[in-house]
Amino acid sequence: MVWTPLHAKIHRTIRSRHLFERNQRLLIAVSGGQDSLCLIKLLLDLQSKWGWYLGIAHCDHRWRSDSQANAHHVENLAKTWDISFYLETAIAPVNSEAAARDWRYQALSAIAQVNNYQYIVTGHTASDRAETLLYNLIRGTGADGLQALTWQRPLTTDIMLVRPLLEITRKQTEQFCQEFKLPIWEDSTNQDLQYARNRIRQELLPYLRDNFNPQVESALAQTAELLQAEVEYLEKAAQQLREKAMEKGMGHEQDSLTPLLPLRLNRWVLQKAPLALQRRVMRQVLQQILTDAASFEHIEKLTALIIAPNRSQTDPFPGGAIAQVEGDWICLK
Secondary structure (H helix, E strand, O other), X not given: OOOOHHHHHHHHHHHHOOOOOOOOEEEEXXXXXXXXHHHHHHHHHHHHHHOXXXXXXXXXXXOOOOHHHHHHHHHHHHHHOOOEEEEEXXXXXXXXXXXXXXXXXXXXXXXXXXXXXOEEEXXXXXXXXXHXXXXXXXXXXXXXXXXXXXXXXXXXXXXXXXXXXXXXXXXXXXXHHHHOOOOOOOOHHHHOOOOHHHHHHHHHHHHHHHHOOOOHHHHHHHHHHHHHHHHHHHHHHHHHHHHHHHHOOOOOOOOOOOOOOOEEEEHHHHHXXXXXXXXXXXXXXHHOXXXXXXXXXXXXXXXXXXXXXXXXXXXXXXXXXXEEEEOOEEEEO
């Protein structure tokens, strides 16, 4: 086996960030593109050092005429490498990026649960992280959206999603695949500029690279990394503040982590906190009573009640809940 600087980097990353333990079962999501082929080759080469059991999963969205041939290509690679292969095919073509992502993670989780894999591993890179940060920034977001792809997150209580390549750019995965002559499957949809992410990849990032910073992808990925740690800290601080604000407004029969309507928040506890934490508390509360993500407008109108006159109230949130000031309390009912 040829041991490259990229092998050494990923080996150190996995160890220093505690992404995997030894002798675990890893399910690798492989599309056939350069990033996923780079990922599976690296993990195969590191397998002897870690004692992993590796499997390959491929999800066929059925939105390209060559998607079945793509799936066969990945299956043949799995056979060549003597790795277990799992294929999930969409019943009907999945036609949007968001729907495809949701379906893909559901499919991968189901495969992992049935076959006892503890980790699902994807080939997201620093380039993906940069694209996601820009995509969310353009649409409008806070620090949570700008942190853009985390190293790991739980998909279920037993399965962790892990992204070991977040410090590697797409240019590096391309060079790695060329060095080892890995048979990349070119996905035609990656060139389709009707998708916003493709326009960011094909047009915006090259412009930024040529005119502002040749290392723009790594720079943006580093920004996302810094924001991730700050978001984790703020979320924990907001949770503690929320629990403190709710303590005096709830009966003993309720759990402060999973409030039921009606619920009460102590305004004077919240007034002492910085605005950033006030907003996060309100978002956490709204996340538990709304079926969809709370918008900036939802959060702002609830936050405004912290210093609003008595009897002030909001118009109904989606689902019908209303927040009202009652003396020292904000009451949602």
